[in-house]
Amino acid sequence: MAFEGLSSRLQNVFGKLRGKGKVSEDDVNEAMREVRLALLEADVNFKVVKDFIAKVKERAIGQELAKSFTPGMVIIDIVNKELTELMGGTNTKLAKANKPPTVILMAGLQGAGKTTSSAKLAKLLLKEKHKPLLIAGDIYRPAAIKQLQVLGEQIGVPVFTMGDQTSPVDIARAGLQQAKDNGHDYVIIDTAGRLHIDEALMNELKQIHETTKPDEVLLIVDAMTGQEAVNVAQSFHSQLELTGVILTKLDGDTRGGAALSVKAVTGCPIKFAATGEKIEPLEPFHPERMASRILG
Ligand code: GDP
Numbered sequence: 001m002a003f004e005g006l007s008s009r010l011q012n013v014f015g016k017l018r019g020k021g022k023v024s025e026d027d028v029n030e031a032m033r034e035v036r037l038a039l040l041e042a043d044v045n046f047k048v049v050k051d052f053i054a055k056v057k058e059r060a061i062g063q064e065l066a067k068s069f070t071p072g073m074v075i076i077d078i079v080n081k082e083l084t085e086l087m088g089g090t091n092t093k094l095a096k097a098n099k100p101p102t103v104i105l106m107a108g109l110q111g112a113g114k115t116t117s118s119a120k121l122a123k124l125l126l127k128e129k130h131k132p133l134l135i136a137g138d139i140y141r142p143a144a145i146k147q148l149q150v151l152g153e154q155i156g157v158p159v160f161t162m163g164d165q166t167s168p169v170d171i172a173r174a175g176l177q178q179a180k181d182n183g184h185d186y187v188i189i190d191t192a193g194r195l196h197i198d199e200a201l202m203n204e205l206k207q208i209h210e211t212t213k214p215d216e217v218l219l220i221v222d223a224m225t226g227q228e229a230v231n232v233a234q235s236f237h238s239q240l241e242l243t244g245v246i247l248t249k250l251d252g253d254t255r256g257g258a259a260l261s262v263k264a265v266t267g268c269p270i271k272f273a274a275t276g277e278k279i280e281p282l283e284p285f286h287p288e289r290m291a292s293r294i295l296g
Contacts, residue, residue, distance in 0.1 A: 043257025
């Protein structure tokens with residue numbers, strides 16, 4: 001289960017504070033030291049941890065804990081609020097084009113879950129009574145097109161493909177035209193993954209971007225890869241101006257670092273959280289719910 005380690009460590013720290021009628025400055029410092037260690041161990045970016053602890057302490061001092069009857073609860077509440085803020089405060093909704101279709105470009109490293117998330121996003125849009133079109137733009141990974149076609153068929157969403165001999169830029173352009181002709185209000189462009197940030201493929205993404213002028217550029221990152229996910233997000237963001245992140249594999253035993261750092265480091269909101277290999281509608285990411293889940 002995701003965040004298990006972090007969650008149980010934080011619950012432990014706060015368990016000690018909860019029952020106390022009085023909380024000394026030493027108690028607060030000790031608790032913050034433990035929270036700091038728990039966050040670092042959960043693979044949260046060290047600068048993010050430092051800022052986080054400073055903010056919590058500042059708020060705690062401002063709240064005059066000494067006068068509170070339940071100082072332990074006050075601190076837990078402060079940590080909850082700061083954790084929520086750290087992850088973006090509130091849910092950030094998917095952008096919508098003034099004139100349909102809304103174009104969503106999916107980017108990310110190979111294996112992050114791009115194709116799976118494209119289908120899950122299409123399923124969510126379908127559930128909301130939209131008419132999405134999936135575009136198979138990954139012509140490099142063998143079977144990527146087929147994978148998207150199979151998923152499309154499974155959820156009842158058409159998949160636009162031109163095989164693997166046409167350039168992804170031309171595929172994206174033609175797919176977008178087809179979406180307009182057929183009255184689709186959302187277009188999801190699945191693109192080629194890469195093992196590492198790779199200049200040729202990044203240039204291709206930029207060209208697709210230029211051609212389709214997406215309303216959303218979503219980076220799919222694998223939460224299991226922790227800090228690496230944040231580094232990847234930062235590199236993509238510097239080249240592509242991401243509008244949001246989809247965090248995948250939150251069902252695994254991720255330590256949580258990516259979820260807690262990616263917004264603070266890149267400024268990009270996590271818009272969706274993905275769990276499981278089955279194609280269920282993608283779930284909008286709610287920072288406040290995630291914070292409460294972590295704090296138990
Ligand atoms: P792509 O290369 O980025 O298109 O990645 P895929 O969509 O093909 O996904 C790579 C692997 O991760 C596949 O085996 C997926 O079933 C799996 N996967 C994708 N998303 C999730 C998720 O949220 N949770 C889990 N457990 N597996 C996932």
